[in-house]
Amino acid sequence: MVLQSLKNCLWLSCVLRTPKACFWSTASGGLIIQSVSNDVYQNLAVEDWIHDHMDLEKQHVLFLWRNSPAVVIGRHQNPWQECNLRLLRQKNIKLARRRSGGGTVYHDLGNINLTFFTTRKKYERMENLKLIVKALKALRPQLDVHVTDRYDILLDRQYKISGTAAKLGRTSAYHHCTLLCNADKFVLSSVLKSPYKGLKSNATPSVPALVKNLFEEDPSLTSEILLDAIAKEYAVQHQMDHHITLINPADETLFPGISNKTKELQTWEWVYGKTPKFSISTCLNMAYKDSVLDVKVNMDVKHGRIEVCNIDLPEQWLPPGLSSELVKGLTGSKFCPNETTTLVTTLLRVCPQDDELHSRWNLLCENMISLM
Amino acid sequence: VCIHRVRSCSSIRFIKSKYVCVFDKSALKFSHQQRLFRTSAVSCGQIVQFKLSDIGEGITEVTVKEWYVKEGDSVSQFDSICEVQSDKASVTITSRYDGIIRKLHYSIDDTAFVGKPLVDIEIDASKGVASEEDVVETPPMSHEEHTHQEIKGHKTLATPAVRRLAMENNIKLSEIVGTGKDNRILKEDILNYLAKQTGAILPPSPKAEIVPPLQKTEAVPAAPKDKARKIPVPVSRPVAFSGKDRTEPVTGFQKAMVKTMSAALKIPHFGYSDEVDLTQLVQLREELKPLAEMRGVKLSFMPFFIKAASLGLLQYPILNASLDENCQNVTYKASHNIGVAMDTEQGLIVPNVKNVQVCSVFDIAVELNRLQSLGSAGQLGTSDLTGGTFTLSNIGTIGGTYAKPVILPPEVAIGALGKIQVLPRFNGKGEVFKAQIMNVSWSADHRIIDGATMARFSNLWKSYLENPASMLLDLK
Numbered sequence: 080m081v082l083q084s085l086k087n088c089l090w091l092s093c094v095l096r097t098p099k100a101c102f103w104s105t106a107s108g109g110l111i112i113q114s115v116s117n118d119v120y121q122n123l124a125v126e127d128w129i130h131d132h133m134d135l136e137k138q139h140v141l142f143l144w145r146n147s148p149a150v151v152i153g154r155h156q157n158p159w160q161e162c163n164l165r166l167l168r169q170k171n172i173k174l175a176r177r178r179s180g181g182g183t184v185y186h187d188l189g190n191i192n193l194t195f196f197t198t199r200k201k202y203e204r205m206e207n208l209k210l211i212v213k214a215l216k217a218l219r220p221q222l223d224v225h226v227t228d229r230y231d232i233l234l235d236r237q238y239k240i241s242g243t244a245a246k247l248g249r250t251s252a253y254h255h256c257t258l259l260c261n262a263d264k265f266v267l268s269s270v271l272k273s274p275y276k277g278l279k280s281n282a283t284p285s286v287p288a289l290v291k292n293l294f295e296e297d298p299s300l301t302s303e304i305l306l307d308a309i310a311k312e313y314a315v316q317h318q319m320d321h322h323i324t325l326i327n328p329a330d331e332t333l334f335p336g337i338s339n340k341t342k343e344l345q346t347w348e349w350v351y352g353k354t355p356k357f358s359i360s361t362c363l364n365m366a367y368k369d370s371v372l373d374v375k376v377n378m379d380v381k382h383g384r385i386e387v388c389n390i391d392l393p394e395q396w397l398p399p400g401l402s403s404e405l406v407k408g409l410t411g412s413k414f415c416p417n418e419t420t421t422l423v424t425t426l427l428r429v430c431p432q433d434d435e436l437h438s439r440w441n442l443l444c445e446n447m448i449s450l451m
Numbered sequence: 452v453c454i455h456r457v458r459s460c461s462s463i464r465f466i467k468s469k470y471v472c473v474f475d476k477s478a479l480k481f482s483h484q485q486r487l488f489r490t491s492a493v494s495c496g497q498i499v500q501f502k503l504s505d506i507g508e509g510i511t512e513v514t515v516k517e518w519y520v521k522e523g524d525s526v527s528q529f530d531s532i533c534e535v536q537s538d539k540a541s542v543t544i545t546s547r548y549d550g551i552i553r554k555l556h557y558s559i560d561d562t563a564f565v566g567k568p569l570v571d572i573e574i575d576a577s578k579g580v581a582s583e584e585d586v587v588e589t590p591p592m593s594h595e596e597h598t599h600q601e602i603k604g605h606k607t608l609a610t611p612a613v614r615r616l617a618m619e620n621n622i623k624l625s626e627i628v629g630t631g632k633d634n635r636i637l638k639e640d641i642l643n644y645l646a647k648q649t650g651a652i653l654p655p656s657p658k659a660e661i662v663p664p665l666q667k668t669e670a671v672p673a674a675p676k677d678k679a680r681k682i683p684v685p686v687s688r689p690v691a692f693s694g695k696d697r698t699e700p701v702t703g704f705q706k707a708m709v710k711t712m713s714a715a716l717k718i719p720h721f722g723y724s725d726e727v728d729l730t731q732l733v734q735l736r737e738e739l740k741p742l743a744e745m746r747g748v749k750l751s752f753m754p755f756f757i758k759a760a761s762l763g764l765l766q767y768p769i770l771n772a773s774l775d776e777n778c779q780n781v782t783y784k785a786s787h788n789i790g791v792a793m794d795t796e797q798g799l800i801v802p803n804v805k806n807v808q809v810c811s812v813f814d815i816a817v818e819l820n821r822l823q824s825l826g827s828a829g830q831l832g833t834s835d836l837t838g839g840t841f842t843l844s845n846i847g848t849i850g851g852t853y854a855k856p857v858i859l860p861p862e863v864a865i866g867a868l869g870k871i872q873v874l875p876r877f878n879g880k881g882e883v884f885k886a887q888i889m890n891v892s893w894s895a896d897h898r899i900i901d902g903a904t905m906a907r908f909s910n911l912w913k914s915y916l917e918n919p920a921s922m923l924l925d926l927k
Contacts, residue, residue: 131621132621134619153539153541154516154534154536154541155516155517155534155536155541168828168830171828178541179539179540179541180536180537180538180539180540180541181539181540181541182539199507200507202507202508203508204508230538230539243539244539244540244541245539245540245541246540246541246542246543247506247507247540247541247542247543248542248543248545249529249543249545250621281559281560283536355516355559355560356559384702408706408707408710411700411702411706412702412703412706413702413703415703416830417797417829417830417831418703418704418797420831420832420833420836421703421704421707421797421798421800421836422703422704422706422707423833424707424833424836424837425707425708425710425711426707426710427837428710428711428714428859428860428861429710429711429714429860431775431776432773432775432782432861437837441833441834441837444833445833448833
């Protein structure tokens with residue numbers, strides 16, 4: 080069609096400027112690309128970019144990527160419900176929210192991610208997963224792997240080695256999944272356990288599962304071998320060259336506008352602010368001097384901000400003006416330890432300089448912050 | 452009823468009725484263009500029930516997770532309406548029509564059914580669904596943008612072929628400024644827009660000048676065709692400035708600032724400034740930097756400034772005190788917990804180094820490193836941010852020489868350090884030499900601190916820094 084070749088012309092003019100871009104102009108068939116970056120935000124931005132800008136009518140794309148340690152939650156999930164945010168912050172593990180649905184996963188370099196891009200009409204998750212299983216079996220015929228009707232891939236009928244999620248737009252769609260090769264299971268299980276109590280939410284919950292690495296089953300398997308096998312099978316099924324093109328997600332000439340997408344994925348408003356409305360109803364057990372105080376706390380959090388806050392303190396434990404100042408300050412603030420710390424330490428500046436008062440205040444605030 | 456309709460129809464009706472009369476065959480019966488209520492009574496649109504289309508994989512129901520529109524919003528074809536989820540798939544539902552949302556059939560977390568109505572959209576009687584017969588206009592994206600366009604008299608015109616080209620490239624026509632007659636969008640405009648997206652360079656087209664929407668609402672003058680051909684200057688939003696004020700509530704960091712500064716207002720401040728010759732200190736730091744690095748610590752000037760301040764506070768303890776609310780008592784703090792103002796992404800925070808009076812310069816450097824890395828990661832704890840007794844603000848790292856810092860209650864003094872500049876100064880022999888000069892601006896609470904005290908403290912602090920060896924004598 081005239082308009083299609085017009086588009087190719089535009090891409091071709093890109094080619095003349097940047098030789099790397101030449102693969103965009105392949106006429107039809109499939110395209111296999113692999114990211115050179117291990118940054119979860121950059122790689123998620125590539126998915127967004129392809130979903131928004133590429134014409135998948137003539138070609139499907141398989142995108143291969145791996146991330147340095149990160150927890151990735153689904154579009155409609157609640158990070159407080161899904162993972163141990165305190166541990167993530169301590170260990171400098173990134174938190175990302177993807178645009179597809181589904182549950183929470185832990186990524187590190189021992190996990191490979193595969194994204195199958197097609198038009199909306201050609202969206203077919205089972206086919207993709209069967210392709211992966213076929214590739215695995217071709218590599219190691221003795222592997223007992225199969226696809227469940229929940230779109231998981233199980234090893235030995237009991238261990239989950241792959242989870243799936245998908246995003247559908249108006250004209251294009253993608254299905255992505257993980258594959259556990261040699262991930263750190265210890266870190267995985269500790270970060271995916273939420274310590275936060277009293278959360279009530281309609282966010283999509285994750286279904287915990289027993290996991291196992293393919294490496295444990297067969298130590299000769301590495302991420303590279305697995306990536307290659309899957310790419311080969313994809314190439315066979317789409318009758319194309321088994322050629323993996325490396326791409327750099329930071330390349331604006333290749334992906335115009337991608338740095339904005341990367342930035343957006345890292346904003347607090349996206350990662351935390353997109354959490355569906357939830358409430359917390361819990362009791363702080365504060366050990367003060369020789370007694371233990373039970374302080375009931377109720378909060379409603381919307382768009383990641385505290386909409387409503389109630390703290391039930393014993394009478395006169397804190398000067399009444401002060402506790403209402405705390406509640407007033409928290410209302411409308413982000414449900415975030417950093418912001419809350421700044422707020423409470425500032426409030427301390429303007430109240431009487433009394434050691435007893437300060438230690439009570441600090442105790443209460445530390446406990447409140449621990450909820451976040 | 453008609454008149455009520457007139458008022459509730461948005462101004463989009465007004466433009467449409469004028470336009471409808473000129474172009475739309477079906478509206479030929481309206482010979483007058485101007486009368487709002489006469490034409491709008493007929494052109495108020497029909498309500499179409501937009502049904503949830505097939506998701507694929509045999510899915511019959513989904514959960515509504517987020518609405519991108521609300522009742523009364525204008526939507527264009529292909530705008531996102533909502534996000535639904537089904538079995539690990541998140542689906543963005545986009546509009547098939549241009550029009551106004553009249554009803555949302557579901558709330559968040561409701562189950563929506565494929566084939567059943569999702570939203571009701573009021574579309575114009577004069578238009579069908581993406582009809583390609585006539586030159587049709589695209590309604591603007593939102594009420595505000597529309598109001599602007601109404602004022603400017605700008606309508607988005609495009610031939611069906613151009614609309615198809617835009618649609619296939621996922622371009623919203625309202626984002627493109629037309630260079631054709633009556634600001635019509637031409638194929639070249641789409642190609643120019645695409646070229647900017649992909650970075651390709653296209654040869655300049657004949658009507659290359661991008662003309663911003665015109666101010667007058669009467670007859671549109673023709674776009675200047677005979678001026679010198681220029682390649683359009685790439686601008687991100689070629690439409691004339693339509694900036695809007697944005698109001699947000701004050702929360703979090705800002706709220707904290709408001710609280711602190713309102714309290715600081717009660718303190719009668721006085722200022723005292725001086726310049727410090729850091730030539731010797733600069734040299735000393737150059738010598739000590741590699742030593743500190745060997746121990747894994749970055750050594751800046753701050754540890755020296757902080758330690759010198761603490762030595763000064765030993766002589767002038769009133770600067771490390773606190774005045775109670777009723778100004779009845781002054782508490783002389785035993786610990787020198789010296790705060791260091793830090794600029795983070797979210798705003799100003801002031802963690803403090805505890806007990807500087809018993810710390811070495813190196814200890815202070817270690818602690819500063821720790822506070823800085825926690826600060827940039829947004830992980831400072833309450834103990835780091837409370838208990839400060841005196842503050843230094845090194846605004847010079849960003850720039851500036853003199854400042855008028857605001858005291859942070861419950862403290863009584865603060866110092867702002869300007870940038871270090873290389874300036875000519877006279878030495879003892881009357882010769883000009885290159886000096887490393889830094890300005891310091893102190894502010895103090897005049898209720899309990901007088902100018903002389905501040906001046907003497909500043910002189911002492913300055914002497915320690917100008918002659919670092921003298922610090923050795925008094926180091927504890």
